[in-house]
Amino acid sequence: MDVRLQRINKSFGAVPVLKDVDLVFPSRKFVTLLGPSGCGKTTLLRMIAGLEDISAGSIYFGDREVNRLAPRDRNIAMVFQSYALYPQMTVRKNLGYGLRVRKTPATEVDSAVERVARILEIDHLLDRKPGQLSGGQRQRVALGRAMVRKPDIFLMDEPLSNLDAKLRVTMRGELRRFHLDLNATTVYVTHDQLEAMTMSDLIAVMHKGVVQQFGTPEEVYSKPANLFVAGFIGSPPMNFLEGKIDSGRFRISEAALPLPPLTRGIAPGLDVVIGVRPQNLSFVTSAGPNALAGIVSLVELLGSEKLIEVQIADRKRISVQVRADSQIHLGQNVHVEFDTSSVHVFDKLTEQSVLEAMR
Amino acid sequence: MTRYTLWSATKKAALYLLLCTVTVAVCFPLIWALSTSLKPKSEIFATPPTLIPHSTTFENYEALLSGRQQYYQTGEKSQAAGPTPAQFFTRWFVNSVIVTSGSTLISIVVSTLAAYSLTRFRYWGRNMIPYFSLLGYMVPSIIFVFPLFLMMVRLELTDNLLSLVFGYVCITLPFCMWLMWAFMRSIPIEIEEAALIDGASRYQVFANVVLPTAMPGIIAASIFSMIVSWNDYLFGRVFINSLDNLTLTVGVMLFFEGTHVDWGLLMAASVLMTVPMAVLFMALQRHLVAGFGAGAVKG
Numbered sequence: 001m002d003v004r005l006q007r008i009n010k011s012f013g014a015v016p017v018l019k020d021v022d023l024v025f026p027s028r029k030f031v032t033l034l035g036p037s038g039c040g041k042t043t044l045l046r047m048i049a050g051l052e053d054i055s056a057g058s059i060y061f062g063d064r065e066v067n068r069l070a071p072r073d074r075n076i077a078m079v080f081q082s083y084a085l086y087p088q089m090t091v092r093k094n095l096g097y098g099l100r101v102r103k104t105p106a107t108e109v110d111s112a113v114e115r116v117a118r119i120l121e122i123d124h125l126l127d128r129k130p131g132q133l134s135g136g137q138r139q140r141v142a143l144g145r146a147m148v149r150k151p152d153i154f155l156m157d158e159p160l161s162n163l164d165a166k167l168r169v170t171m172r173g174e175l176r177r178f179h180l181d182l183n184a185t186t187v188y189v190t191h192d193q194l195e196a197m198t199m200s201d202l203i204a205v206m207h208k209g210v211v212q213q214f215g216t217p218e219e220v221y222s223k224p225a226n227l228f229v230a231g232f233i234g235s236p237p238m239n240f241l242e243g244k245i246d247s248g249r250f251r252i253s254e255a256a257l258p259l260p261p262l263t264r265g266i267a268p269g270l271d272v273v274i275g276v277r278p279q280n281l282s283f284v285t286s287a288g289p290n291a292l293a294g295i296v297s298l299v300e301l302l303g304s305e306k307l308i309e310v311q312i313a314d315r316k317r318i319s320v321q322v323r324a325d326s327q328i329h330l331g332q333n334v335h336v337e338f339d340t341s342s343v344h345v346f347d348k349l350t351e352q353s354v355l356e357a358m359r
Numbered sequence: 360m361t362r363y364t365l366w367s368a369t370k371k372a373a374l375y376l377l378l379c380t381v382t383v384a385v386c387f388p389l390i391w392a393l394s395t396s397l398k399p400k401s402e403i404f405a406t407p408p409t410l411i412p413h414s415t416t417f418e419n420y421e422a423l424l425s426g427r428q429q430y431y432q433t434g435e436k437s438q439a440a441g442p443t444p445a446q447f448f449t450r451w452f453v454n455s456v457i458v459t460s461g462s463t464l465i466s467i468v469v470s471t472l473a474a475y476s477l478t479r480f481r482y483w484g485r486n487m488i489p490y491f492s493l494l495g496y497m498v499p500s501i502i503f504v505f506p507l508f509l510m511m512v513r514l515e516l517t518d519n520l521l522s523l524v525f526g527y528v529c530i531t532l533p534f535c536m537w538l539m540w541a542f543m544r545s546i547p548i549e550i551e552e553a554a555l556i557d558g559a560s561r562y563q564v565f566a567n568v569v570l571p572t573a574m575p576g577i578i579a580a581s582i583f584s585m586i587v588s589w590n591d592y593l594f595g596r597v598f599i600n601s602l603d604n605l606t607l608t609v610g611v612m613l614f615f616e617g618t619h620v621d622w623g624l625l626m627a628a629s630v631l632m633t634v635p636m637a638v639l640f641m642a643l644q645r646h647l648v649a650g651f652g653a654g655a656v657k658g
Contacts, residue, residue, distance in 0.1 A: 051552050072558040084549035088571040097567075098557035145557070 008057035035206035077146035078155040085130040227351040271348040278321035280342040291335040396627035419627035451610035462527035474539035492533040531584040542576030578646035
C-alpha cells in the first residue's frame with residue numbers, strides 16, 4: 001500500500017516542526033526518513049502512525065485519508081527505538097498481544113506467534129520476560145511483534161540505535177530481508193546515513209522540518225540537491241570550497257580550477273561553493289591546471305584507506321582519501337587533483353545545487 | 360592480622376553492635392507484649408519479671424476471640440459492670456478491616472486514575488496538582504478533623520463507619536496520588552503507544568499494560584494507605600461514639616478504663632492488632648521498596 005503525505009505541517013505551540021512535507025512512498029518500498037536530531041523525522045513517522053495530530057495537510061494510505069483514523073484502525077506496525085515491550089508479559093504474550101486484542105482465536109494466535117518466533121530464531125525465549133533478554137533479543141521480539149499481524153505499513157523508529165556496532169551491521173541485513181518477506185511498505189527513521197544508504201529503496205533527507213531531497217540512495221549521494229544533503233550524505237564528508245565562477249572556471253585564491261562543461265552557462269562572478277568528495281581527489285606529482293598545492297597536516301589510517309588532510313591556500317583544509325599503502329607523510333608538500341566530472345557546484349546564497357538546476 | 364584488617368573488623372563489630380541495640384530497642388516492646396499476652400495472670404506481675412513465661416496460656420486470646428472476658432472477681436460484682444471490651448474485640452477488628460479496606464480501595468482507584476490523567480493528558484495545572492496535593496498531606500490531620508466532623512454531621516454520617524472511610528481517604532489520597540504520579544511518570548509512554556498500534560483501546564491499554572506495569576506503585580500506595588487507616592486513633596475517637604462502631608485503636612484504649620487493667624488481655628489485643636499489618640508488610644515489602652524507589656528516582 002502506498003503512503004502519500006500532502007502538504008503536511010506540524011507545530012508544537014508556536015514552534016513549527018514540519019513545513020509543507022509532500023512525499024509519496026510507493027507500495028512495498030523501503031523508504032528512509034534521514035536527518036539529524038530535531039529535523040522532524042520521528043514526528044513525521046508518529047503522524048503516519050496516528051500517534052501525533054496533524055496541524056495541516058493530509059495523509060493517505062492508498063486512496064484512503066487516515067488523518068482522523070486511530071492507530072489501531074490503520075493496520076500498521078511499529079518498532080520503537082526503546083523496543084517498548086510490555087515488561088510484565090512473556091515474549092509469547094508480547095508477540096501475540098496484537099492478535100489477542102483483535103479477538104483472534106487462541107489457536108491462530110499460538111501458531112502465528114510460533115511461526116514468527118521460528119523465523120526470528122527466538123522460539124527458545126518464548127517464556128521469558130523482556131527483562132531477561134539481551135538488547136539484540138529484545139530487538140527481535142519488537143520486530144516479531146510488528147511482523148505477527150501482517151501489517152500494510154511497517155514503521156521503524158531508529159530500531160538499531162541501541163545495539164552495538166557489530167550487531168547493528170548484522171541486523172541491517174536482517175531488516176532488509178524481513179522487509180522483503182513482509183511485502184509491506186516500510187518507513188524507517190534514522191540519523192545514520194550508512195543505515196539509510198545500505199537498506200533503503202528511497203531516502204527522504206530532512207533538515208529543519210523540510211524535506212531537502214527525496215530519491216534513491218544513488219541519487220542523494222551522487223546528485224545532492226543542496227549543500228545540506230551534500231554535507232550530510234557520505235563518509236568521510238564532502239569537502240567544500242568557497243570561490244567565484246570566472247569564465248567556466250572556479251577561482252579560489254590564485255588557482256583557477258576547471259569545472260564540468262555544464263557549468264559554462266553560469267553567470268560569471270557568481271559566488272559559489274564547490275563540493276568534492278575525498279574519494280574524488282588524488283595526489284599528483286606536479287602542479288597542473290586541475291591541481292591545488294598544499295601541505296599534509298594530518299594522516300588518519302581508516303583500515304583499507306588513509307584519510308589525508310591537506311592545508312591549502314588561505315588556511316583552508318581538504319580531505320583526500322587514498323589507499324592505505326600510499327606513501328604520504330605529515331608535512332609533505334603535495335598537489336591535489338580534482339576529478340572535474342565529480343565536482344558539485346552550489347550557489348552560495350541559496351545553497352542549492354547549480355548543476356542540478358541546469359540539468 | 361594487619362592493622363588495616365583489624366581496623367575493618369573492629370568497625371564491622373561496632374556496626375553490628377549498634378544494629379543489634381537498635382533492633383532490640385525497636386522489637387522489645389513487641390516481644391514484651393507477646394510474652395505478657397501468653398502469661399497466666401499470676402505471672403504477669405511476678406518479681407523478678409520473666410521474658411519467657413514459665414507456663415504458657417492462650418486464655419487471653421481465647422477471651423478476645425470468643426468475647427468472654429475473665430475477671431479476677433466473679434459473681435454479681437462483675438455482672439454489674441456492664442459490657443466488657445473483650446466482648447467487642449472481634450467486632451472492632453471487623454470494623455477496622457472494613458474502614459481500612461474501604462478507604463484504601465477508594466484512595467487507590469482515585470489516585471491511580473488521577474495519576475494516569477496527570478501524566479498522560481495535557482491540561483492546565485497538571486504539573487502543579489501533585490505538588491499541591493502533597494502540600495495537603497503535610498497539614499497535620501488534627502486540622503482536618505473538625506471541618507470533616509462538621510461535614511459528617513451535615514451528611515448525617517457521624518457514628519457511621521463511612522465517616523471514617525471518607526476521613527481516611529482525605530488523609531491518604533494526597534500522598535497516594537503523589538506516589539502514583541511519580542510512578543506513572545516513570546512508565547515509558549512508548550509501551551502504551553505500542554499497545555495502541557497493536558489494536559488496543561484506551562481502556563485496554565490502561566488495564567492490560569499500564570496497571571500491571573504500575574503494580575509495584577499501587578502496592579506501595581496501598582500499604583501506606585492501609586497502615587495510616589489501620590493505625591489512626593484521632594478520627595476514630597472524634598467521629599464514632601457507639602461501642603458497636605469503634606475501631607481497634609480506639610477500642611483497645613477501653614481496656615485501660617475502669618479501676619482494673621487486664622494487662623494480659625490488653626497485650627493480647629495489641630498483638631492481634633499488629634499481626635495483620637505485620638503479615639501484610641512482610642509479604643509485600645519487596646514491592647514497597649521498589650515502589651518508593653521508582654517514585655524517588657523519577658519524581
